[in-house]
Structures are given as C-alpha cells and as structure tokens.
Amino acid sequence: MALPPAVAACRRAVRRSLAGLEPADRVLVACSGGADSLALLAATVHEAHRIEVLVLGATVDHGLQDGSAGRADLVVAQMARLGADETASARVRVEGAGQGPEAAARQARYAVLEELAGRAGARRVLLGHTLDDQAETVLLGLARGSGGRSIAGMRPAYGVFVRPLLDVTRAETEAACRAEDIAWWDDPHNEDPRFTRSRVRHVVLPVLERELGPGVAQTLARTAAMLRPDMEALDRMAAVAHDALDGSDGLPLGALHDLDEAVASRVLRLAALAAGAVDADLFHVHVRALVDLAAGDISGQVQLPGHVTAVREAGHLRFRPTTVES
C-alpha cells in the first residue's frame, strides 16, 4: 500500500536531519504530546531504526497547567508505544527572571533537553516546529519590529538542536498522525485568543490567506529560509569583528565606524550580551539606540534589559551595570 503523503513528507524531512549519524548513535526527540512532535517521533523512529540509530523520547513538564504531570505520563506512554528505545520525563521549575512565563518555560525546556541529551549521549535534539510555526514567527517578528533576526525565522539547526519539520505544515503533521492512528493533545494555550501567537494563527494568517491567496504561510517560511544564510554570514562577520574590538576598555568608536552598519549593529548587540544584557529581551529598538549612541546621534546613556547601561565616553562605547538610585 502506498505510504500516505503526509507520513512520507515527515519521514523525508527527518531523513535529511539524521544525515551523518552512525549505527548506535542516539537522537533525542522532544515531545509535547502535540501532533507536530508525535508525527516527528513516529517518523524519527522509522528513519533512525533503518540506520540503527537509537531514539530517546523526552517530555518536559513545566507544572504550569493543572494536570500537567498526568499528561507527561501519557506522553511517556505514547512515546513508548511509538517505538522510542528509551523515554524520559523531566520536571522543571520555571523562574521568570524579568521575562514572561512562556519565555521562561521555553528557556528552561531547552536547557533541560540539552542536559538530558548530554546525559544520554544523544548527538541531536529534534524539535517539532512546523512551517506554520515558522510563518507565525516571521509575521510576529515583522509586526513587532524585531529586525532581521526574527524575520529570518527559527534556525533549522543550532548547537545540538535540529528542526526537521520546518518545511512540513501543521496540517500535514496532523494528517500523518491520523494516518498512523496516533492520538495527540492540543495545548489549550494555542487556542487562547489572549496570546498573540494564537491570534496570528487563528485570525491573522487565515485573513491573509483569504485576501492574498493561499500559500501565504509557505511564502513567509520561504522568505525566512532565503534570508537565513545572509543573516548567518553577517553574524559570522560580526563575531569576528566583536572578538577583535571588544576589550576591557569597551568598543573603540573609530573602529566601529569603519564597519558596515549591518556588521556594526551586530557587534553592538554582541557587546551588550557579553556585558550581561538579556538575549530574549534585547530587541531591535535597543540595538537601534546603541547604533545611534555610537554614532553620536543621541547623547547620554542607553538602558538595556538585564540592568546594563551603555555610555559613550573617551572615544569608546562602554557597558556597565545599571546603578539604581536609592
């Protein structure tokens, strides 16, 4: 019997992301219990076992919703049923230092997944973000003015993390689950109109699709895929420049002015992060203010999230802890 197209699409996508692995290697699949991550797990078990790679399924319980512990147990049972060689469930405490509970949960989740992978000797951690997640991220980035980084979308791979399904739609992951008789769980958060991402998913994108024609989500995701290599090239140039320029005395303004603005703004961002600014809260508007400060277009200081202040003095841009006046 022919393989259902959605199952084939998931398997093809996963096969690419397992390239380079060898027999007895391990991969970890992060499972929330949603259709995306269960379709990902099923495809991974199939593709990994073909090349004798072992699959560890892991779920993280943030304890943020009622009944989350029971749900984590159900996800563990589901992962075993789908053929994961090992399963793990981790409970994390979410501490939102200056960020919302969602962002704090995401950060804690990534840290614990990386730790679990390290302990299990897994070479990759597979995440189930889909093409629709990517389109939503791009649209949100555009609307919030977060700059090129978010318009280029989520990275298909960074560090140990891989997102094999970025070319696969959410509908395809659901169709793959239905075809393989996999029951999934819909996170009520994703339906809650109080969350911006939920409104983008259920209101904004459907309107765009209706008014501009179908395929808007694909176009947004494709735009991100086209921009990403450009962004990454600029990031690499900036990392080299930052290493060369950022010293104990701060960033020399003369050298900074010699850089292209695309590189200089990234150097400023890296310097702010090195000084302790919080990555998740450092937006385009902050970097823009740093560019203006460095250029002398604004005077005084720039306050950054994470209690870091940037000042322009003695031919340098310097970062120091924000002093709180009593």
Ligand SMILES: Nc1ncnc2c1ncn2[C@@H]1O[C@H](COP(=O)(O)OP(=O)(O)OP(=O)(O)O)[C@@H](O)[C@H]1O
């Ligand atoms: N509780 C969880 N345990 C394990 N993996 C998870 C969990 N939640 C999400 N994931 C992984 O992340 C992928 C994307 O899920 P989701 O879109 O819900 O998360 P996110 O984009 O990281 O964060 P958020 O939705 O909170 O903004 C899932 O397919 C899964 O691989």
